Amino acid sequence: MNSNDILGGHCDTKFSRVADVLRENIAAEREAGAAVAVYAGGKPVVDIWGGMADPEAGAAWAEDTIVCAFSVSKAFVSTMGHILIDRDDLDLDATVATYWPEFAQSGKDGILVRHLFDHRAALTYVDADLQPGDVYDWYTMTAALAASAPNWPPGETPVYMNLTFGYLLGEVIRRITGKRIGQFLREDLGGPLGLEYHFALTAEEDARCAPVIRRGPPPPAMESGSPAALSMRGLGANEDFNSSAWRGAEIGSGSGHGTARSIARLLCAVGRGGALDGVRIMSEAAASRAVTYSCESVDPVFGIHNRFALGYQMGTPDVPMGPNPNAFGHMGASGGIGWYDPGTGVAFAYVNNLWHDQGDLEICRGRLIDAVFAAL
Numbered sequence: 001m002n003s004n005d006i007l008g009g010h011c012d013t014k015f016s017r018v019a020d021v022l023r024e025n026i027a028a029e030r031e032a033g034a035a036v037a038v039y040a041g042g043k044p045v046v047d048i049w050g051g052m053a054d055p056e057a058g059a060a061w062a063e064d065t066i067v068c069a070f071s072v073s074k075a076f077v078s079t080m081g082h083i084l085i086d087r088d089d090l091d092l093d094a095t096v097a098t099y100w101p102e103f104a105q106s107g108k109d110g111i112l113v114r115h116l117f118d119h120r121a122a123l124t125y126v127d128a129d130l131q132p133g134d135v136y137d138w139y140t141m142t143a144a145l146a147a148s149a150p151n152w153p154p155g156e157t158p159v160y161m162n163l164t165f166g167y168l169l170g171e172v173i174r175r176i177t178g179k180r181i182g183q184f185l186r187e188d189l190g191g192p193l194g195l196e197y198h199f200a201l202t203a204e205e206d207a208r209c210a211p212v213i214r215r216g217p218p219p220p221a222m223e224s225g226s227p228a229a230l231s232m233r234g235l236g237a238n239e240d241f242n243s244s245a246w247r248g249a250e251i252g253s254g255s256g257h258g259t260a261r262s263i264a265r266l267l268c269a270v271g272r273g274g275a276l277d278g279v280r281i282m283s284e285a286a287a288s289r290a291v292t293y294s295c296e297s298v299d300p301v302f303g304i305h306n307r308f309a310l311g312y313q314m315g316t317p318d319v320p321m322g323p324n325p326n327a328f329g330h331m332g333a334s335g336g337i338g339w340y341d342p343g344t345g346v347a348f349a350y351v352n353n354l355w356h357d358q359g360d361l362e363i364c365r366g367r368l369i370d371a372v373f374a375a376l
Helices: 013-027 070-086 101-107 113-117 138-147 165-177 181-193 203-207 227-231 244-248 260-271 284-290 358-374
Strands: 007-011 033-040 043-054 295-298 305-308 328-331 337-341 346-352
Touching: 007 013, 013 033, 013 043, 013 358, 033 260, 033 358, 043 260, 070 113, 070 165, 070 181, 070 260, 070 284, 070 328, 070 337, 101 138, 113 165, 138 165, 165 181, 181 260, 260 284, 260 328, 260 337, 260 346, 346 358
Parallel strands: none
Antiparallel strands: 007 043, 033 043, 033 346, 295 305, 328 337, 337 346
């Protein structure tokens, strides 16, 4: 890329079409700002960014810009859990109440740790009448989860735990280590592996954060009392994802902020047997177990075809990760995604600041993924 390029970063010649697509997406205003990272054979081959991080402030996307990747956060929390399994501090086949005794309330004494990882814990929403803003408070959410009855029979059909996943697994992590997920990520995963991905942003990180940009009218209201509406309880109808409350929270299901390169790096490490660049985050056995297929369903609440490993989504037409159904990772609500394809040894990550409708997202993200596989 030359000095007049609208993109920053580097891109191996073999993957030049990936850079072309990102340029085209930005030029056509399908994106405000975005970044793409690709690892192949354990090495970074694409690390590019472009467009505006904050159009209103006139701030261009930079190498150190971070952005909310929403549910991509679940891949990071899952990896933290697998680190504890590898340390023999956490047992997949133990009950959750083994580590969190209060969780046994209301008929949840038989729910296993593995049911947290693969979304079979039947806790997509809580019984408590949460108010807007309650979802930001760790102790409000974990107490509500402990007191709630299962939404349906646990241990059977996986139903996506949209906002509850991070608090469920995160509280188990806290009970074992004494650390909430922000601290554990910084000290036990992100620090050792050199990741720029965070919960509970510091002032310095907040200053580098691209705002989430919405265009057009807000999404239509969900039917009151429906499982989908209940799963969003605790968020306001038009949530401000740029607020200090959101950026300062430790919502392991969605408030993680980071870079594309860090998402790709994490998933590359897991996919390559738990180590990258001489840094081991878990054993090969633990990494293999983490990404092995567990269960699937056409989600009865959210309507998409989900396939799950233990804490990671696996590829389906609704969760695009290329042609290999054994690819694993996670996608996020606004367009971000990260995955590793064990067939090709490629890790891919994409982050953006423009909240998309689904059709435009398929164009933007789909063309990038297609360009990666065309280069192989």
